[in-house]
Amino acid sequence: MNVYEKPAAEPRLTSLSHGGGCGCKIAPGVLTEILQRQGGLPVPPQLLVGIETADDAAVYRLNDQQALIATTDFFMPIVDDPYDFGRIAATNAISDVYAMGGTPILALAIVGMPVNVLSTATIGRILEGGQSVCQAAGIPIAGGHTIDSVEPIYGLVALGLVHPDRVRRNADARPGDRLVLGKPLGVGVLSAAFKKEQLDAAGYARMIATTTRLNTPGPALAALPGVHALTDVTGFGLAGHALEMARGAGCQVALDWSRVPVLPGVRDWIAQGCVTGASGRNWQGYGAEVASDLPPAEQALLSDPQTSGGLLVACAPEAVAEVLALFRAQGFDAAADIGEVQPWAAGPRLTVRA
Template sequence: MTTATSTPASPTASPALPRLTSLSHGGGCGCKIAPGVLSEILKSSGANAVIPPELMVGIETADDAAVYRLNDSQALVATTDFFMPIVDDPYEFGRIAATNALSDVYAMGGKPIMALALVAMPVNQLPLDVIGAIVRGGQDVCRAAGIPIAGGHTIDSVEPIYGLVAMGLVHPDRVRRNAQARAGDVLVLGKPLGVGVYSAALKKLQLDDAGYREMIANTTRLNTPGPLLAELPGVHAMTDVTGFGLAGHGLEMARGAGRQVVVEWSRVPLLPGVQQLAQDGHVTGASGRNWAAYGAEVRMAEGLPATTRNLLTDPQTSGGLLVSCAPQSVQEVLEIFGREGFASAAVVGRVEDGEPVLRVE
């Protein structure tokens, strides 16, 4: 049987095979549990927890990964991420999921060293060559990152799920948390927004070929600037923008630092055609759940485009790094992004003293 492939116009190469996205109730980082629900689930998780002194970063500020000090020059970065298909091409699904999982290591300033695969598949509905293509996509991304997939775990599942446990190393002095932004910092975003909108349009077969290519290129670009940025003393905080959108992850930065994060909306890079697609109603359910969870902490100026809220809350699968840095470091930060192939990286806002909310102007 032919391996399923995907284009916007023809989501599967064989009518006998179901579309991957049709086998799941959500896709990509849009599958995340809504932030308000997640907060309730985790509310008591710290009670009676064992917290060794070597644990440099845990769950306290909803950071991207855990960090455990090994010695004076090394700390282990550990994270896991997995989700259901955001595209129908199995190979590209594997690539996107693996890129997204490794992003959390880069966001802490770490360099990946190895990964473990998490594979849950409806084996009675998907041919083995389709499942193999998913796994191969993840392997190719890890190869590009210079690391092995050293093991993993597989189960028979109702819905297709793929991802990685990712591990990396970082010098303890170069760990970059999401909670260390300083008043006066400038915010730089590494990738354009709009992946969730693209995915919603793709599911309805309304994403053209150019948009699909942009979506794949964006979601499979490894966030390699992370460890290079962490070497700069002027870079104070980093996170990657994923399922909670720019607004949600910006708010996590604001809460952790106890300061106000200001987004200058006119400077935020967007994927081509995203505003029109959002205006046409191609918005994920996760976008609405995100706003319901944290909209009370967002202060939006009057006169902004009608689509602004949906794009601020748009879940980004394998999104860009959000960097909080001193003004004198901005040029060097942008140069690092540029050398690593992130042509859309841009200054998108600033950090100010004040109530820890997100302000959009």
């Protein structure tokens, strides 16, 4: 069912886009091929994090006490309610600052809208949704850019600050680390059910609640000595972002699948065929690097694209209790210890233990 009642003269937002949320991402295999052709640009010593490990944001040292985090994220609608779309897109963009261990300081809006199809009132509600999230994060939207486009697009450039010693890259996991996931999986499945007009009000509420929850534990996690690496789980799914962590660190990641949190009802929707096309494209891009005997339904969840997903933390075993307590103190009750980082010599980078 659709919770948002659209104006009679306007189409559903999701009907205007070929994909929604982080499911819009270019497939990982295609992206790798594109990026292999890039290079040759100067890399100043102040650039602490660039494109080399597919991290969540760029980080540039300003001085001994401050480094600037810079990131951008935008996509087409994952829901029909314009206010909710704006909230989800803004939360997702700001997450990359938190995933580097930083504190956001300001944002710029990225807006592309089919102005001959959508009313100014609808477009305004999308922007208001984004503004509400920035207000919750304590930052202004200080500018941006708008274009007339065929599909609705909204997102942010997000900037933040972090102490250079507290930058937490995705590539700094160590053998022996435990992995903690901050949010449950299943957003892509729920979005597929929504697009088919099958999602009930309870499922929609769960989807909105998780996709609009800011990953605010990031800076506090980065301040813990036992936390070595951070990333957030978004369009490439848990498997894809765990693989990025493993590749960057030169390690292997092992997941205990039974410990991975999943949103209520998600497996029922998978059984009804509610799986995104992005899940299959993800698996096609990196499945050869995964050792798993999961059945197809669980494999689809492993590669399910997460719009505004949770933080994935690599930490020393003795820090797990403190990491989980920090998550739960900020309302992330589903946070769980889901696996470990292991040495790697050859073979699959990711092992999933049923």
